[in-house]
Amino acid sequence: SMSTNDDDVTKNLTSAVATGVLSPQTSTLITGNLGSIVLAGAAGKALEDITASDVTLVTLLIDASGSIADRGLEQAVRDGQNSLIDAFSGAKEKDSVLLALWTFAGDQKVVHSYVPVEDATRLDAKSYRAGGATRLYDTWCDALTANVAYAQRLRDGGTPTRSVVVVVTDGEDVGSSRTSRDCAKLSKDLLASELFTLAFVGVGKDTQFELIAAAMGIPAGCVHVQRDATPSGLRKTFQLVSKSAIRASQGKVAPGANAGFFAP
Numbered sequence: 001s002m003s004t005n006d007d008d009v010t011k012n013l014t015s016a017v018a019t020g021v022l023s024p025q026t027s028t029l030i031t032g033n034l035g036s037i038v039l040a041g042a043a044g045k046a047l048e049d050i051t052a053s054d055v056t057l058v059t060l061l062i063d064a065s066g067s068i069a070d071r072g073l074e075q076a077v078r079d080g081q082n083s084l085i086d087a088f089s090g091a092k093e094k095d096s097v098l099l100a101l102w103t104f105a106g107d108q109k110v111v112h113s114y115v116p117v118e119d120a121t122r123l124d125a126k127s128y129r130a131g132g133a134t135r136l137y138d139t140w141c142d143a144l145t146a147n148v149a150y151a152q153r154l155r156d157g158g159t160p161t162r163s164v165v166v167v168v169t170d171g172e173d174v175g176s177s178r179t180s181r182d183c184a185k186l187s188k189d190l191l192a193s194e195l196f197t198l199a200f201v202g203v204g205k206d207t208q209f210e211l212i213a214a215a216m217g218i219p220a221g222c223v224h225v226q227r228d229a230t231p232s233g234l235r236k237t238f239q240l241v242s243k244s245a246i247r248a249s250q251g252k253v254a255p256g257a258n259a260g261f262f263a264p
Helices: 006-018 024-031 036-042 066-070 074-089 136-156 180-192 209-215 231-249
Strands: 055-063 097-104 108-116 161-169 196-203 223-226
Touching: 006 024, 006 036, 006 136, 024 136, 024 180, 036 108, 036 136, 055 074, 055 136, 055 231, 066 074, 074 097, 074 231, 097 136, 108 136, 136 161, 136 180, 161 231, 180 196, 180 209, 196 209, 196 231, 209 223, 223 231
Parallel strands: 055 097, 055 161, 161 196, 196 223
Antiparallel strands: 097 108
16 A cells, blocks of 8 residues: 555645644745655555554655766666665664655656565666756655655654655756745755655765755755765765665664764
8 A cells, every 4th residue: 555645645745734744834834835756755665564663764865867878877876776776684683664766857756655675676687777957956855755745654653763864956946936045944844743854965076066965955964965976986985875774674784864874
């Protein structure tokens, strides 16, 4: 039972405001944008099918814009994502982790919403093809909205839930209707709730990723820039993301604004 509808998501977001996860202002900002992508992203394993006493939701947002292909990084992204699934499969926390995967270019694609690690999609030439613009801000806002709704559904059902959201991008935003300020408002609320860890990975040497991440409200300790935009550089970066995400699922990374997600 992976489906969800408008009413469910609206109810979950209302509950998120009531419990202080979202401010009413931010809620207004996002509830106007409950498109099919948010609904797809907010679907997930049904509450009655979750046996873990508490859950970590890991949401990966992976850039699939044309520059990834231009840099010859498509296969490295696939390999990196697959190594991350392998790392989680081998972690003793794996039963309490649900993984969602989005890719984004000129449009966004929910490859899958929150599923157990063994059901996660391994990226291949069919499920991951790079091309198009970089709708970074729209993806951030939509994915966080979907995550808030699903996490709230689990919490309202009595399952303590924390969230780790990681975006991996090789360029700045192109084509979003939302702004970095919209992202920052949402990030700020979620970090203040101390239920969310928000992280940003920038790949490449020509973009000021630290400034972009800061403008989106992502804490400095949760930003990693890999200047070496080569397949081996990117694979290393995915290993770092895996390690950090597993540490977060073990409760070893404090959530919120002071998180050191990429601590050595």
